[in-house]
Every structure is written in C-alpha cells, then in structure tokens.
Amino acid sequence: MSEWTCAGPSTEPAYDPSDPQSGRALVNYHLRELGIGETHLVRAGEHGLRYCRTLVPEGIGVCRAYVLTEAAWPEGAELCVTVSWSPTAELCRNHTTGAIPTGAVEHWRQRIAATAQALRSVGFVVEPSHVRYSPVYHSDADLVVYRMPEGVPARRAPAAADWALTEPVPPNHQRRSWTYPERSPEDIVIQALRDAGLHAYHYEDPLPSGRVGARSITQTVWPPEADRCTWLTWWPHPTFVRDPGTGLLPDGAAQHWRDSLERIREVLTGAGLTLRTRARPWHPDTDEEVHYLAYRVPRG
Known part of the structure; x- marks a missing residue:
C-alpha cells in the first residue's frame, strides 16, 4: 500500500x-x-x-x-x-x-x-x-x-452603535426557533411573495414569474441596520432556461428576467423590505439565477 x-x-x-x-x-x-x-x-x-x-x-x-x-x-x-x-x-x-x-x-x-x-x-x-x-x-x-x-x-467596519441587533438570532442554544408573535426572516419574505402570487406551495408548480426560494444566512453578514435578513434566490421559468445542448436562450428570456425581477422588487419593497445584491448586473447571458439579501429595517 x-x-x-x-x-x-x-x-x-x-x-x-x-x-x-x-x-x-x-x-x-x-x-x-x-x-x-x-x-x-x-x-x-x-x-x-x-x-x-x-x-x-x-x-x-x-x-x-x-x-x-x-x-x-x-x-x-x-x-x-x-x-x-x-x-x-x-x-x-x-x-x-x-x-x-x-x-x-x-x-x-x-x-x-x-x-x-x-x-x-x-x-x-x-x-x-x-x-x-x-x-x-x-x-x-x-x-x-x-x-x-x-x-x-477595505470598507470601514460598522461601529457597535450601528447594529440594530445586539443578541444572536435563532436558531441558537438559547432560542431554538423564532417564537410567536415573532416571525423568521424566511417567513416574512415568503408570505409577502405568496400574497402577491409569486411563490408556489410546491416546487413542482412553477409560476409564470419563475421560482423563488428563501433560506437563512449567517447573521455575521447581515446589514448592520437589519433586524431580519434572508438569502433570496430567483430562478427563471423553465420555458426561459438556457438550452443545455446548444447553450442558446429562448426568445423572450431577457424580457422575462426584467419583468419578473422588477415585480419581485416591487412586492418586497412594498412590504417594507430592502433588497441588496451585487454591483455587477445579473443577466441571462451570464447567469442561471439571481441572488439577493432581503432584509427589514426596524421602524424608529
């Protein structure tokens, strides 16, 4: 050996x-x-x-x-x-x-x-x-x-006074989950999308606007002003996905991306949330999906 x-x-x-x-x-x-x-x-x-x-x-x-x-x-x-x-x-x-x-x-x-x-x-x-x-x-x-x-x-690290939260958020050893009437960041975002008809209950049922998912992300990367934050991902409708054989995009893919992402932003900002994403634009020519941080700033 x-x-x-x-x-x-x-x-x-x-x-x-x-x-x-x-x-x-x-x-x-x-x-x-x-x-x-x-x-x-x-x-x-x-x-x-x-x-x-x-x-x-x-x-x-x-x-x-x-x-x-x-x-x-x-x-x-x-x-x-x-x-x-x-x-x-x-x-x-x-x-x-x-x-x-x-x-x-x-x-x-x-x-x-x-x-x-x-x-x-x-x-x-x-x-x-x-x-x-x-x-x-x-x-x-x-x-x-x-x-x-x-x-x-490098950017200036936020001062201690800049942070909206001082305690670790659930889940942790002291708080296993968010407890009523609190809601997790994922619940807040998904409910806003579902109320607007932008989120399906089942993965197998793609909506015309595509598919959206929210998952937790380490509190270490939350914007300092946020009291809730989640990692939001959008995938286009299967009709507008790149052909795996030819690598070509279907007609209308760029418009589908623009319309769907604009609607998601409109719904979530209307629900009091802020969306943050990368500086480089997302585009179907170079990307398969789109990522955001969706977060809530507590009211003063």
Whole structure:
C-alpha cells in the first residue's frame, strides 16, 4: 500500500471570479498552510481502492471556508467567503446536558482572534463580527473574509452603535426557533411573495414569474441596520432556461428576467423590505439565477 499524500494543491490555486468554488479553494489552501484548516490525505490501496482521511489541528479547533453569495459581499471586494471556526473537541459544549467545559469561553475568544490575525497575515481582510459568538449560544463562529483589488482600501467596519441587533438570532442554544408573535426572516419574505402570487406551495408548480426560494444566512453578514435578513434566490421559468445542448436562450428570456425581477422588487419593497445584491448586473447571458439579501429595517 502506498504512503499517505496530501490531496490538496501544493501551490496557491488560481482564483477565477466566475467560479465561486475557486475562492473557497483558495482560502482553504491558506487555512491549511497556516496550520488552522483541514488537511485531506489520500493513498492508493490494492485492487484499485483509494483511501482517504482528514487531519485537523490539535488543541486549537479547525477552520473551513464556505462560498458566500455575491449579494452579501462587501462593496468592491474581488473575493469573499465565510470562514467557520469550530472549537477543539475537548472544549465543545455537551449537547446532552448543555454543560460548557471550563476554559471553553476563553478558548473561543482567543482562537477567533488568532484566526483573524492569521488570515490578515496572508493578505485577507477579516472584519470583527458584531455577533457575540460563544459556546453559550453557538456550536461554531463565522468570519467574513475577503480580498480587495490592489490599491483599493477595505470598507470601514460598522461601529457597535450601528447594529440594530445586539443578541444572536435563532436558531441558537438559547432560542431554538423564532417564537410567536415573532416571525423568521424566511417567513416574512415568503408570505409577502405568496400574497402577491409569486411563490408556489410546491416546487413542482412553477409560476409564470419563475421560482423563488428563501433560506437563512449567517447573521455575521447581515446589514448592520437589519433586524431580519434572508438569502433570496430567483430562478427563471423553465420555458426561459438556457438550452443545455446548444447553450442558446429562448426568445423572450431577457424580457422575462426584467419583468419578473422588477415585480419581485416591487412586492418586497412594498412590504417594507430592502433588497441588496451585487454591483455587477445579473443577466441571462451570464447567469442561471439571481441572488439577493432581503432584509427589514426596524421602524424608529
């Protein structure tokens, strides 16, 4: 049987702005090289079998990068991901009893700060999170990690007083779900769309305006003024989807995109929500779907 070898790239992988996974791969490479990420090993066995194993750092927890929709990127960023840090197993919250090991809170504080410092040392911008990540509330902590074009300064991180919320939102260890009369961000958005006839109850029933879905997104990337925020995705009606064989768009696709997206924006802004998306326009020539952050600003 052969020796274990690293399955990851041995040199910094190229970043392709058109491929979201390449940004994730780049940051994961640096996490591994910094000694705070996962190392994936492989070796060949008999009869064509291939064995895999994953190593994580000892005693400091482990970091993993995840793709983040461009709708949530800081303005001007050329690359952005979230990095999730998980504590070392010995200092994890006991999910049966809820007990927090001695030293866990300090472990979180030190390692989140050390993770941010390590990523800054290789050229990334890491914003301090306003969310009070702690084993009292969470199983892991998220950081926004991004890179600006050369010579372009990073945005100013919002001040503590800029944030509409000071407590972690559900689900967390203290609040498993939103409780009546509160409503989750996803419920608020989907109900507004459903009332306007823009959201079907079943995936199999596409509406003339296309399909819309809402899912939760880490509070770390919520706009500071928001008290509710969700990740909204729109897909065109199947009639106007690109032909997989020829790569051509059906007639009327561009108009379908314009009409449907304008109607969605009209309905949600009318319901008191704000939509935020990437600076680069969405278009059927280059995109298969459209992403927004849909959020609510509390009334003063």
